[in-house]
Amino acid sequence: MKKPFRLAAAGAIAALTVTLAACGGGSGSGSTTASSAPMSAPASASASAAASSGVTTNADVFGPACSQLPQGEAPGSLNSMGPQPVASAASTNPLLTTLVTAVGKVPGLADTLNSQKAITVFAPYNGAFDAVQTQLGSQAFNELLANPTQLGGLLSYHVVPQRYDAKGLVAAGTTTELAGGTLKIGGTPEAPTVTDGKGNTAKILCGNIPTSNATVFVIDKVLMPAS
Numbered sequence: 608m609k610k611p612f613r614l615a616a617a618g619a620i621a622a623l624t625v626t627l628a629a630c631g632g633g634s635g636s637g638s639t640t641a642s643s644a645p646m647s648a649p650a651s652a653s654a655s656a657a658a659s660s661g662v663t664t665n666a667d668v669f670g671p672a673c674s675q676l677p678q679g680e681a682p683g684s685l686n687s688m689g690p691q692p693v694a695s696a697a698s699t700n701p702l703l704t705t706l707v708t709a710v711g712k713v714p715g716l717a718d719t720l721n722s723q724k725a726i727t728v729f730a731p732y733n734g735a736f737d738a739v740q741t742q743l744g745s746q747a748f749n750e751l752l753a754n755p756t757q758l759g760g761l762l763s764y765h766v767v768p769q770r771y772d773a774k775g776l777v778a779a780g781t782t783t784e785l786a787g788g789t790l791k792i793g794g795t796p797e798a799p800t801v802t803d804g805k806g807n808t809a810k811i812l813c814g815n816i817p818t819s820n821a822t823v824f825v826i827d828k829v830l831m832p833a834s
Contacts (some may be wrong), residue, residue, distance in 0.1 A: 624708040625653055629706030661727065661770030661822050663815040664687065669773070669797065672702060672732065672812035672825060685816070692721035693821035702813065702825050705736040706762075712752055713759040725770035726821045727782070729790075729801055731829045732812055740827050759806060760786050764803075764832050770822055773799050773814050 665685045677684040688696035694710060694717040697703045710716050720726070740748040751758055763786035772780065774796040782790045791802040802808045803822075809828035816823040 615799065630729055642789045660738075661725065661772050661775050663772050663822050664816045665817065667815040667817075668813065669815060670811050670813035670825070675702060676700065676813070688816050690819055693723075693726070693818045693823060694718075694720040696818040697728075697730060697823070700730075700825075703730050705733045707753060709736070709758060709762060713755045713762065714730055716759060716762065720766070721820070723768075723820055727767040727769065727776070728821050728823045729765045729767075729769045729809070729830060730823055730825050731765070731809075732825050732827060735809075735829045760832075761829070764788060765830055772822055773797070773811070773824075776824075784832075786832065790830065801830065803828075803830040805831040807831060 668685060677687075680686050682699040683701055687699060694707075695711075698707050700707075710720070720728075743751070751761075764784045766785045767782045767790075768785055769782070771782070774829075776782070776792045777794065777796050777799055780792055782792065784790065788804050790804075792799055793802060793808070794800040799811050799814065800808050801811075807830070808829055809826040809830060811824050812827055813825040814823075816825070
């Protein structure tokens with residue numbers, strides 16, 4: 608991200624963590640039990656090079672919630688999201704409507720995300736934010752959404768300034784976030800897990816989603832920094 612936003616986001620983390628300290632036990636995937644939607648993409652000679660750079664195709668997408676995405680060329684489908692930069696792509700994803708609303712409340716954040724060249728985004732699905740709202744209470748949750756500094760710090764903790772696919776994440780073991788702080792990656796390339804600074808572990812609901820400048824992993828919890 609642009610340096611001014613990154614510094615502001617990092618400075619907001621401590622206050623945000625105090626506010627959300629009780630939110631470690633985000634909800635699970637709820638209704639996301641359907642099997643992954645069938646994907647298809649032609650193999651290419653550059654497949655290994657693409658994998659090493661974290662770039663994925665529709666054929667690489669996996670997870671129990673993938674079947675909830677629109678199909679074909681509909682807005683929010685893999686075919687529709689793939690050519691778009693990440694914030695624009697997320698704006699049509701039905702799993703991410705609350706996240707998109709939150710991003711829109713931080714001035715310039717959507718444009719900043721769209722302008723990045725190669726990033727990884729851990730995107731909490733709608734139910735993850737519902738869990739935070741339940742634990743904070745509606746008033747405190749709305750106050751968070753109205754505070755762009757704190758909210759920007761939280762959201763940037765979900766962005767890695769390097770592009771990874773699932774295999775690359777598991778091989779790396781840890782990632783360093785744009786806001787500062789780290790995440791631990793566990794599991795397998797077929798079922799990775801993401802553990803935040805508070806020790807809460809998120810599962811992947813739909814991973815390896817390709818956009819033009821990012822690989823996206825829809826997760827079942829809002830990630831929290833250590834401090």
